[in-house]
Structure formats: C-alpha cells, structure tokens
Amino acid sequence: MNTVRRIQEVIARSLGIPLDRIQPDTKAADIAEWDSLHHFVIAMEVEEEFGFKLSLEELAELDSVQKILDSIAHRVAA
Amino acid sequence: MTDLRLAFLSSCTSEFLQQPLKSALELFSVRPSIWTGGFGQYRQDILNPKSELYEYTPDVIVLCLDGPDLLQEINENPFGFSEKARRDCAEDCAAETATLVDTLAQRLPQTTILLNTLAVDPLNTFVGLEYNSEFGIQDVVATYNRSLSALARRLPMLKIVDVASLAADIGFKNWYDSRMWYLARSRWSRTAAKALAELYAAAIGSSLGRLRKCVVVDLDNTLWGGIVGEDGLAGLSLGEDGIGRSYVEFQQELLNLYSKGVLLAVCSKNNPEDALHVIRRHPAMRLREQHFAAMRINWEDKASNLRALAEELNIGLDSFVFIDDNPVERSLICQVLPEVLVPDWPADSGEYKRALLELSAKHFYKTGITAEDRRAGEAYRAQAERRKLQESATSLEDFHRTLEMRVRIGRADTFTVPRIAQLTQKTNQFNLTTRRYSEAQISSMTQDPNCAIWWLDLADKFGPNGLVGVLLLRRLTAEVWAIDTFLLSCRVMGRTVEDAFLAVVAHEMDASRLIGEYRPTAKNSVVRDLYQRFGFHQTGVDGHGLLWELEKPTTRLTIPKWFEIEVASSGLVSAAI
Numbered sequence: 236m237n238t239v240r241r242i243q244e245v246i247a248r249s250l251g252i253p254l255d256r257i258q259p260d261t262k263a264a265d266i267a268e269w270d271s272l273h274h275f276v277i278a279m280e281v282e283e284e285f286g287f288k289l290s291l292e293e294l295a296e297l298d299s300v301q302k303i304l305d306s307i308a309h310r311v312a313a
Numbered sequence: 314m315t316d317l318r319l320a321f322l323s324s325c326t327s328e329f330l331q332q333p334l335k336s337a338l339e340l341f342s343v344r345p346s347i348w349t350g351g352f353g354q355y356r357q358d359i360l361n362p363k364s365e366l367y368e369y370t371p372d373v374i375v376l377c378l379d380g381p382d383l384l385q386e387i388n389e390n391p392f393g394f395s396e397k398a399r400r401d402c403a404e405d406c407a408a409e410t411a412t413l414v415d416t417l418a419q420r421l422p423q424t425t426i427l428l429n430t431l432a433v434d435p436l437n438t439f440v441g442l443e444y445n446s447e448f449g450i451q452d453v454v455a456t457y458n459r460s461l462s463a464l465a466r467r468l469p470m471l472k473i474v475d476v477a478s479l480a481a482d483i484g485f486k487n488w489y490d491s492r493m494w495y496l497a498r499s500r501w502s503r504t505a506a507k508a509l510a511e512l513y514a515a516a517i518g519s520s521l522g523r524l525r526k527c528v529v530v531d532l533d534n535t536l537w538g539g540i541v542g543e544d545g546l547a548g549l550s551l552g553e554d555g556i557g558r559s560y561v562e563f564q565q566e567l568l569n570l571y572s573k574g575v576l577l578a579v580c581s582k583n584n585p586e587d588a589l590h591v592i593r594r595h596p597a598m599r600l601r602e603q604h605f606a607a608m609r610i611n612w613e614d615k616a617s618n619l620r621a622l623a624e625e626l627n628i629g630l631d632s633f634v635f636i637d638d639n640p641v642e643r644s645l646i647c648q649v650l651p652e653v654l655v656p657d658w659p660a661d662s663g664e665y666k667r668a669l670l671e672l673s674a675k676h677f678y679k680t681g682i683t684a685e686d687r688r689a690g691e692a693y694r695a696q697a698e699r700r701k702l703q704e705s706a707t708s709l710e711d712f713h714r715t716l717e718m719r720v721r722i723g724r725a726d727t728f729t730v731p732r733i734a735q736l737t738q739k740t741n742q743f744n745l746t747t748r749r750y751s752e753a754q755i756s757s758m759t760q761d762p763n764c765a766i767w768w769l770d771l772a773d774k775f776g777p778n779g780l781v782g783v784l785l786l787r788r789l790t791a792e793v794w795a796i797d798t799f800l801l802s803c804r805v806m807g808r809t810v811e812d813a814f815l816a817v818v819a820h821e822m823d824a825s826r827l828i829g830e831y832r833p834t835a836k837n838s839v840v841r842d843l844y845q846r847f848g849f850h851q852t853g854v855d856g857h858g859l860l861w862e863l864e865k866p867t868t869r870l871t872i873p874k875w876f877e878i879e880v881a882s883s884g885l886v887s888a889a890i
Contacts, residue, residue, distance in 0.1 A: 271497075272328050272329075275329065275493065275496070275497055275499075276329075276332070279503045282503075283503070289492070290492075291491075291492045291495060291496070294492050294496060295496055
C-alpha cells in the first residue's frame with residue numbers, strides 16, 4: 236500500500252470518518268472533525284503507524300496530508 | 314452494556330483521556346457519557362452549588378489533580394521552601410483536597426469519587442539534595458498522599474487511585490510527553506493516557522462489581538515446570554532457587570488472590586493420582602488441595618471441563634479466567650467459550666508472576682477485602698460437606714434441622730456497607746429485582762429514614778457463611794413498605810433462610826403491609842413464585858414484572874423452627890417469634 240493511502244487511512248480512523256473524505260490535498264481546515272484535539276490524535280497515530288517520533292515543530296504544524304507526507308519523506312524511503 | 318454518567322474534573326487538559334477511557338470501559342461492558350469541567354475550573358465546578366456538574370448528576374466523578382499543578386509554587390521556586398514551608402504546603406493542599414471532596418460527597422452522596430495520588434517527575438533539580446539536604450519535594454508528595462488514606466476511610470464513596478505507582482511502573486520518561494505539554498498542556502504521553510484510562514476503568518468496573526470470580530489454572534508448566542506424568546515429582550522444576558522459584562512466586566500470587574476472595578480451580582490433562590500427589594506432597598508447593606474450590610484432572614477436553622467447573626461452582630463462564638501455558642488449549646477455549654477470559658500467556662515462566670499481577674490489576678481490582686472474601690475458598694469446601702449431608706438426610710426437614718443454622722439479622726452500618734453492595738452487584742439467581750448498588754449508594758441510603766436496609770448472616774455446623782442476605786425496603790406510607798431488594802447468596806439457597814429473613818424483618822419493622830416486586834431475568838426464575846409461597850397475592854403487572862402484596866405480614870409470615878435467630882439491632886436472641 237502506498238504511503239499516501241496509509242496516511243489517509245490513519246486520518247480517517249483517527250477522526251472516525253469515511254476514507255473518501257480524505258484526499259491527498261486535504262488540509263485540517265477542510266474537515267470539521269479535524270480540530271485541535273484531533274490534531275494530536277492524528278499525530279500520535281501517524282507516529283505509531285510509521286514508527287517514528289515527530290519533533291515539537293513538526294507536531295505543532297502537522298495540519299495537512301501533505302505535511303504528514305513531508306515529515307515521513309524526511310525519514311523513511313517512501 | 315451499562316450506561317454511566319461520568320464527570321471528569323481535572324487540573325490539566327483531560328481531553329486526551331476520553332477516547333482511551335471509553336475503549337477501556339468497553340472491557341467492563343460500560344458505556345460512559347462524559348462531562349468535562351472547563352480548563353482549570355475544577356474548584357469552581359465543585360464549590361459552586363449551581364454549577365453544571367451538579368445538574369449533570371454523575372454516577373462517577375474522576376477528580377484528577379496532577380502533581381505539578383498542585384505543587385506549582387515549589388517547582389517555580391525550588392530553593393525558596395524550607396522544610397516547614399513545604400510541610401505547610403503539603404497540609405494546605407491536603408486540606409483543600411479534603412474540602413473539595415467533602416463538598417462533592419455532601420452534594421452528591423450516591424456518586425463514586427475517584428481521586429488520584431500525586432506523582433512528580435523524579436528527574437528534577439533535587440536529585441542528590443533530596444533526603445540529604447534541607448531541600449526536596451518528595452516529602453510534600455508523601456505527606457499529601459498519606460493524607461488521602463484518612464480521607465478514604467472517612468468517606469465510603471471515595472476511592473483513591475494510585476496514579477503515582479502507575480507512573481512509577483511505566484517510568485516517568487514514558488509518562489510525560491514534553492511536546493504534548495508545550496502544545497496542548499496535556500501531561501500524558503499516549504502510553505500514559507492508555508495506562509491511566511485502564512486504571513480508571515478498573516476502578517470504575519470494580520465499583521460496579523464487574524470483577525471476575527475464578528482463576529482456572531493448568532498444572533504442568535503452569536503451576537510447576539515439567540510434566541508430572543513424565544518427570545515424576547522429583548523431576549519437576551519447583552523450588553526456592555533458580556527457575557523453579559519462578560513457579561513458586563507465581564503460586565504465591567495465586568495464593569494472594571485466594572486470600573482476596575478469588576476462587577482457584579484446576580483444569581489439567583493428567584492422571585489425577587499423579588497430579589494430586591504433587592499438590593499434596595511436593596515441599597515447595599504454596600498452593601495445596603484446600604486452596605482449590607474445584608478440580609478437573611482427567612483426559613477430557615478442557616472446554617467440557619470448564620463447563621463442568623462453572624456448573625459445580627455455580628458461577629457463569631463469564632466469571633472465569635483461564636491460565637494455561639499451552640497456546641493450543643488457550644485457542645480452543647477462546648473459540649469455544651468466548652465469555653471466558655483467556656489472557657495471552659508469556660512463554661517464559663520468569664514472566665508469569667508479572668502477567669498475573671497485570672491481569673489482577675484489571676480484573677481483580679479490589680479496594681477492600683470483606684470477611685466473606687477471606688473465607689470464600691474455605692466456604693466452597695464447606696459447601697461440599699453440606700451437599701454430602703443433604704444427600705444422606707432422610708428428609709428436607711431433617712436436613713435443615715441437622716444443619717444447626719444460626720441466623721443473625723441486623724441493620725446496615727458502615728461496617729456492613731461494602732459487603733451489602735457487593736451482594737447486590739453479584740447476586741443473580743436468588744434476586745427478586747436485580748437492582749445493582751455501589752457502596753456510595755448503599756451508604757447514602759443508610760442515612761435515609763425512608764429506607765431500611767437489613768443484612769442476614771448465617772452460620773451452621775460446618776462453619777460460618779458470612780453475610781449472605783440483603784433486604785432493602787422503601788417506605789411508601791407510615792406502615793407500608795415496598796421490598797426494593799430481596800436477595801440471598803446462591804450458596805444458601807434451598808434452606809428456607811428466606812422464610813426466616815422476611816418474617817423477622819417484617820416483625821422488626823412492624824409493617825402493616827408489604828409490597829413485593831418480581832422482575833424476571835434470564836437467571837432468577839428460581840424466585841418467580843417466592844412471594845406466592847409466602848402468601849402474597851398478585852396485584853398487577855408493570856413494565857418490569859409482577860407486583861405482589863401481603864396484608865398483616867407479621868401474622869402471615871412464620872419463622873421455620875429449625876433456626877436459632879438473633880436480631881443484632883435489639884440484641885434479642887430467640888428461637889422463634
């Protein structure tokens with residue numbers, strides 16, 4: 236399964252919403268459920284799913300599918 | 314699934330506990346709806362009598378006061394506090410917490426309150442200075458935590474949840490996530506939130522009586538290393554040194570469960586003589602035959618054996634925990650008997666003790682040990698003796714007479730509240746209405762003049778049975794009482810104890826009329842015709858079941874003549890009234 240797809244699944248699972256609401260260009264602002272609380276839930280799930288720890292700055296700014304992809308690309312061969 | 318109204322009051326952000334708490338409570342078949350107070354508002358929420366908290370009427374309140382929040386002054390000025398100043402700080406914190414809890418207890422007397430012990434990160438500026446100099450912080454934590462014990466003893470609805478020990482177990486470096494603190498003002502890492510949620514869930518499950526009742530253990534490679542049929546007694550790994558010690562310590566923890574009132578049973582594929590020889594004769598065994606409420610040692614399949622154990626012990630399969638080193642056996646039970654809890658068991662006997670303690674922390678979480686708990690194991694053995702007597706008796710009346718039963722009946726008081734609540738939570742068969750009550754609720758009702766809670770204690774020639782009956786009545790008018798709860802432990806069914814109980818209580822209450830209710834469930838059909846037998850007549854049907862009435866119960870109800878009766882409240886001893 237490709238990385239983008241895995242990210243979409245993590246987000247959909249964290250927010251309890253259907254997968255098709257998350258697209259590669261989705262940002263937190265686009266999704267009502269993706270509030271400040273769920274921001275952290277998603278971040279923790281991303282760490283768990285991909286096996287790495289986000290830095291303080293990354294965690295603060297992880298508000299879109301693209302940003303998540305970037306943080307993974309830095310670490311793992313995507 | 315039980316619905317539960319839960320209020321969460323915290324000194325720091327608690328949102329991240331909600332989802333883990335909901336998941337953890339599912340294990341106990343509890344579905345919470347959660348109300349949270351505003352950030353940092355817990356004092357106002359508690360002290361303001363008109364706050365939303367009181368409108369919400371929670372069943373459980375979690376009051377989560379985090380160490381760093383209460384001790385903020387010291388953290389910000391670590392060397393500005395002398396020992397005396399620190400002592401004052403600890404006492405002030407303890408006093409404030411006591412005031413908050415007392416206020417809650419007064420305004421919500423039926424609500425269970427969970428309060429945590431404080432933990433502070435041991436990696437701090439006092440490393441080295443602590444205990445050796447005039448500076449430190451551990452004394453404040455210790456003084457505060459010690460004060461909670463006195464608070465819990467005073468207030469039956471308060472349960473202290475030892476978060477400090479949990480944090481120590483997890484390790485503070487895993488407990489605290491600095492990113493969550495800086496970005497979200499939350500002090501818990503994902504791991505901490507999950508562990509904390511599980512601890513709170515266990516405490517809540519425990520207050521509702523959702524504990525397992527019996528641990529069934531395998532023998533070979535579970536209670537001892539080796540296979541007795543092949544290695545013989547002398548060839549087993551079981552002793553005070555080396556690998557054998559891992560089994561001894563595992564047995565010791567099982568023995569500790571026995572002392573807390575958990576039943577132990579054996580289910581093993583072996584020749585009974587070989588296995589019993591080890592249990593009776595091996596010098597290093599901590600568990601002996603008398604500690605097991607029942608045994609199935611044979612060559613049949615374990616699922617059938619477990620069913621037989623459930624029947625013999627007269628408890629549901631959903632009360633069992635099955636421990637077996639063999640993954641094939643575990644998998645079988647998982648598939649065939651899904652209500653039985655089958656924990657994943659470590660392959661290494663060195664980890665058995667910890668695995669059992671982790672399991673107990675969830676499923677055998679007890680905040681008190683009643684006298685009946687201590688005797689539970691013995692009680693099952695005495696039960697076997699009574700069954701033998703019954704089989705040899707020439708008539709039922711003869712059996713009742715030769716049992717030499719002595720009944721004590723009294724009004725609920727602080728001492729009997731925990732056992733009464735426990736009985737309402739676990740009794741399913743001889744239970745007319747199956748109303749479940751927490752300790753907080755029973756305690757509150759003892760103060761209500763329109764409520765009368767009676768207990769019954771039974772002893773016979775085989776020994777004490779302990780407190781085994783509860784009658785809870787609610788006043789409808791000056792002399793008319795409704796029977797809200799009438800239950801007897803299944804161990805004492807079929808001995809006419811209920812006849813004595815109701816007759817004595819009716820006499821003590823001087824009731825002119827008694828109203829009874831029968832609410833049918835899957836398990837209580839045994840009492841469907843109880844009120845009819847006592848001469849009540851049926852007055853109607855409501856949404857829940859049948860309603861019954863009895864005029865002049867003091868003349869209509871008689872006490873069977875084979876009982877010796879003592880009413881504790883008035884100190885009377887009489888053979889018949």
